[in-house]
Amino acid sequence: MRAIRLRSGSRAAGVLVAVTATATTLALTAIGPAAAAPVTAPAVAAPAGASSPQPGDACTTADLGTRHPYIKSTEVSPTITHFKGWYVTEGTTGEQAVTTTTATTITVSVGLDDKIEASFAADALSKVGVTVDLTVKMESATTSTESNAVTWSFNQPGYYGVYKGTKKVTGTYGSLNCNRAQQSDGSWALRWAEGPGSGAFTTYTTLEEGAVRCQDQVPAGSIMAKAQSLLDCGSPTAKAAHPAGAVAPTAEQHQKRAAQPAAPAERPVAAAQAALDCQSPVYKIEVPGKPLSWGAPLLADDGVRLRPSSIFSAHLDNWRLCNVTETGGVLEATLWNWGNGGCATIAEPEASERAILTTASCTEDDLQRFYIYRDVPGSSAIGVQNKYTGSMMGHDRYADGEFIRQYSSGRQDGTSTYNLTGV
Numbered sequence: 001m002r003a004i005r006l007r008s009g010s011r012a013a014g015v016l017v018a019v020t021a022t023a024t025t026l027a028l029t030a031i032g033p034a035a036a037a038p039v040t041a042p043a044v045a046a047p048a049g050a051s052s053p054q055p056g057d058a059c060t061t062a063d064l065g066t067r068h069p070y071i072k073s074t075e076v077s078p079t080i081t082h083f084k085g086w087y088v089t090e091g092t093t094g095e096q097a098v099t100t101t102t103a104t105t106i107t108v109s110v111g112l113d114d115k116i117e118a119s120f121a122a123d124a125l126s127k128v129g130v131t132v133d134l135t136v137k138m139e140s141a142t143t144s145t146e147s148n149a150v151t152w153s154f155n156q157p158g159y160y161g162v163y164k165g166t167k168k169v170t171g172t173y174g175s176l177n178c179n180r181a182q183q184s185d186g187s188w189a190l191r192w193a194e195g196p197g198s199g200a201f202t203t204y205t206t207l208e209e210g211a212v213r214c215q216d217q218v219p220a221g222s223i224m225a226k227a228q229s230l231l232d233c234g235s236p237t238a239k240a241a242h243p244a245g246a247v248a249p250t251a252e253q254h255q256k257r258a259a260q261p262a263a264p265a266e267r268p269v270a271a272a273q274a275a276l277d278c279q280s281p282v283y284k285i286e287v288p289g290k291p292l293s294w295g296a297p298l299l300a301d302d303g304v305r306l307r308p309s310s311i312f313s314a315h316l317d318n319w320r321l322c323n324v325t326e327t328g329g330v331l332e333a334t335l336w337n338w339g340n341g342g343c344a345t346i347a348e349p350e351a352s353e354r355a356i357l358t359t360a361s362c363t364e365d366d367l368q369r370f371y372i373y374r375d376v377p378g379s380s381a382i383g384v385q386n387k388y389t390g391s392m393m394g395h396d397r398y399a400d401g402e403f404i405r406q407y408s409s410g411r412q413d414g415t416s417t418y419n420l421t422g423v
Contacts, residue, residue, distance in 0.1 A: 052127065053192040059178035060190060064373050064383035065392050065416020067177050067195065067409055069124035071131045074171035078226040079104050081143040081207065082164035084246060085231065088154045095153045098162040098211075098246075103230070106168050107142040111199035111390075116140045118353045120390070120408035124173050125203055136169055136203040143204065150209050158213045161231045165223035167205040174198045175390065178383065179329055179373040188376035195330060196371060197390035276343075276362055278322035278336055282423040284309060285319060287398060287415075288381065293317050294404055294418075296337040296344075296359050303356035304344065304404040306395060315339035318423055321372075322362075331372040332387065336362065343368045346406055351389050354396075357404040372420070380419045383410065392416045 053059065053068055082100035107114050110121035116139050125138040143166065150162050175197030180188050208223050214233035218224040285294040287306065295307030296316045309317045316339030324333045335344035342359030345368045362368065366388035375381035384393040392410035395402050410416040 053176055055174075055176065055192060055194055057192045058190065059192050061375050061379070061381045062414030062417055063178035063190070063192075064375060064381055065394055065410045065414070065418070066383070066412055067120065067175050067197070067385065067390075067392055068192075069120055069127060069173050070176055071124070071127050072172045072174050072198070074128065074132050074169060076132055076134070077168050077170075078165060078221065078223040079106060079168040079204070080163050080165045080223070080227050080230060081106065081146065082148045082150070082209075083227065083230055084150075084162045086160045086162045086211070086246060088157045088160060090157050093154045093157060095151060097149060097151045100148045100150055100162055100164065102144060102148060105142060105144040106166065106202065106204045107144075108137045108140060108203045110173070110201045111197075114140065114142075118391070118408035120175075123409060124201060127173075128169060128171065128201060128203060132169055134167060134169065134205050136205055138203070141204075143207065146207055150211075152209075152211045154211065156213075158215070159231065159233075160211045160213055161227045162211045163223075163227040163230075164207050164209045165227060166207050167223070169203050169205070170201065172198065172200050177330075177371075177373050177385065180376050181329065190376065193328070195373075195385070196387065197385075276322040276334060276336055277324075278320040279324060280320075282318045282320055282338060284317055284419075284421045284423055285382075285384075286419045286421050287395075288417060288419050290398060292398065292400060294319070296340050296342065298340065300360075303358040306398070306400060306402045306404070308400060313339070319344075329374075331374070332369060333372060334362065334368050335370055344370065346386050346389055346391075351406075353391075353408055354405045355389075355391075357393060357406065380421050381417055382420045383417055393418075 054070065080103045083103040084098055084100040086098055108116060110116065110124050113121065116122055116125065122138055125136060129136045129138070146164065150164065152162060154160065174194045176192045177195035178190055179193050179195070181191045181193065182188055210224060210227070212218060212224050212228045214228065214231055216228065218228055287293065291308050292306040293309055294304050294317065295313065296304055298316070307313065307317060316337065318338040320336045320338065321333040322336045324331060326332070337344070337359055340359055343362040344357055345360045345365070346355055347358060348367060367386065369387035371385040371387060373383040373385070385391065386393070386406055389406060391406035391408045393404055394407050394411035394416035395404055398415070407416065
């Protein structure tokens with residue numbers, strides 16, 4: 001972003017601001033070669049603004065493997081990130097370099113993640129900016145990395161607060177997934193519905209820097225007003241004469257300054273599971289209309305790949321749904337592979353965008369739990385989402401040996417939609 005510099009009011013007044021740049025029986029019909037043609041959701045023309053769906057909007061089969069963020073609430077608050085009380089006497093006016101002290105650290109985050117590498121997180125922050133009509137940080141950033149030096153020209157003596165500040169933007173977001181919903185007349189349709197994966201976000205606008213005195217008239221609710229409040233203008237410190245230079249903060253000033261945010265709690269260590277309660281049907285997870293399907297690896301250091309099914313597949317292309325639950329029409333299950341006896345999982349150290357789906361010994365771990373979004377009854381089309389990471393499963397391209405990977409927003413070209421076909 002190009003840095004710009006703004007001016008307002010009189011420099012002599014000392015109030016200038018510079019802008020520094022988501023246990024029931026599976027309700028899926030097993031589709032075999034002799035089964036009737038599936039009843040799919042009717043095609044619906046994409047409404048205006050389809051790139052930002054809202055709860056209840058229509059979606060299509062191709063959307064089953066995708067997800068979108070939507071903003072539920074926002075709050076904007078002026079925040080001082082760097083501050084120093086500074087006394088200017090007669091004869092010490094003019095340009096001075098002031099080294100401020102970090103007052104509040106703001107770190108851009110979406111959910112528990114402060115590394116904005118995934119498309120879902122970036123999309124969420126983009127929608128935040130639109131919602132509050134502000135330009136906000138949409139990448140990994142923290143105010144603690146900003147220089148704390150402020151160079152300012154003081155034209156009048158007085159007690160100043162030299163500061164850097166920003167507008168801190170916080171709130172909550174939800175995750176929209178396409179899933180089947182029963183209508184009032186008993187028919188089924190595909191709708192965008194709130195799925196798992198909601199959380200809180202934090203971001204901020206471009207930093208401003210400036211200097212403000214106790215007697216300056218500043219806009220209420222502004223960053224300057226927030227800085228002025230830190231001056232504790234009614235105290236003897238503000239009224240007494242001081243030598244030119246830094247003024248030590250009072251106890252009351254310390255209390256006013258924002259506390260640092262607590263570190264997020266660590267995820268509990270997974271506990272071993274004694275047994276899986278697997279349903280009897282066996283499925284292939286197929287690319288619609290194509291012969292390739294999910295094939296589990298034989299080697300521990302390999303991943304789930306698109307493979308052709310044959311007599312040589314050794315059941316590596318056969319999956320069972322275990323420990324199945326259903327909430328709000330969304331299935332949650334562990335995917336157990338008949339061929340290697342492992343459970344589909346995302347390896348936690350690699351739980352980033354495009355991480356490879358693999359299999360491991362079955363444990364009670366949300367990394368091995370998946371949400372399954374279904375087409376209308378009669379169709380076997382599904383979308384698959386990892387419970388812990390919130391990402392959808394998909395593939396980069398249709399090819400023998402291509403890895404199944406996770407994508408935070410799914411694959412918008414429809415390649416995250418699969419068929420759960422009974423064997």
